Amino acid sequence: MSRLKEQAALLKAVAHPVRLEILDLLTHGETCVQDAQELLDVSQPNLSQHLAILKKAGLADCRIEGPKRCYFLCRPTLVMNLMSLLSMENE
Amino acid sequence: MSRLKEQAALLKAVAHPVRLEILDLLTHGETCVQDAQELLDVSQPNLSQHLAILKKAGLADCRIEGPKRCYFLCRPTLVMNLMSLLSMENE
DNA sequence: CTGTTATATAATAGAATTCGAATATAAAAG
DNA sequence: CTTTTATATTCGAATTCTATTATATAACAG
Numbered sequence A, B: 001m002s003r004l005k006e007q008a009a010l011l012k013a014v015a016h017p018v019r020l021e022i023l024d025l026l027t028h029g030e031t032c033v034q035d036a037q038e039l040l041d042v043s044q045p046n047l048s049q050h051l052a053i054l055k056k057a058g059l060a061d062c063r064i065e066g067p068k069r070c071y072f073l074c075r076p077t078l079v080m081n082l083m084s085l086l087s088m089e090n091e
Numbered sequence C: 001c002t003g004t005t006a007t008a009t010a011a012t013a014g015a016a017t018t019c020g021a022a023t024a025t026a027a028a029a030g
Numbered sequence D: 001c002t003t004t005t006a007t008a009t010t011c012g013a014a015t016t017c018t019a020t021t022a023t024a025t026a027a028c029a030g
Helices: A002-014 A017-027 A033-040 A044-056 A076-087 B002-014 B017-027 B033-040 B044-056 B076-087
Strands: A060-065 A068-073 B060-065 B068-073
Touching: A002 A017, A002 A044, A002 B002, A002 B017, A002 B076, A017 A033, A017 A044, A017 A060, A017 A068, A017 A076, A017 B002, A033 A044, A033 A068, A044 A060, A076 B002, A076 B076, B002 B017, B002 B044, B017 B033, B017 B044, B017 B060, B017 B068, B017 B076, B033 B044, B033 B068, B044 B060
Parallel strands: none
Antiparallel strands: A060 A068, B060 B068
């Protein structure tokens, strides 16, 4: 049952349109917040909040590079498989 | 972007431990509410609510059989693939 | 009809999510 | 130092989710 809770928590972290978009971005490679913001039409604080949620869920992490944070996927295969599942019209 | 919202909505419907358990049950075949309740440790009204959420998300539907409702998966392949993704420890 | 079984719906209260606004931090530039 | 750039954190209000309780509906039995 705690297994189910973990799985549900993971799904909850993904279950948001902006976070899906972030994850999709990250499948194309490491991205810093600034670059993501230009592509995503979200405010900077809100983007930070979403990134924090993904990080907490163990899906993303970041590397510090000067004043920038470069985010990347921790479980790229999982994310990519999930995305491809979602993108199938039927089944 | 509305595509993303739809995908997020689908994930949200799945992102709950009880609903994950229900979906898992349904992968084993059609199940009536009564039988599900015995296996799931949820109250009858709560179970009905969760089933309604899955139905609304287009993941499940039911067949009326006398006083019983037999629930089944509308997109079994999607659900099964999702479950198997979630059950992998890494990746 | 009346009661019983199986399920759904409505109402509510409390918890959690969401986003915007303001503020904080930390690195680098000057 | 002071300012600027890049990002994070905090707070609060609005919304949404969740579970419980109570009530409703629908089919069937007697």
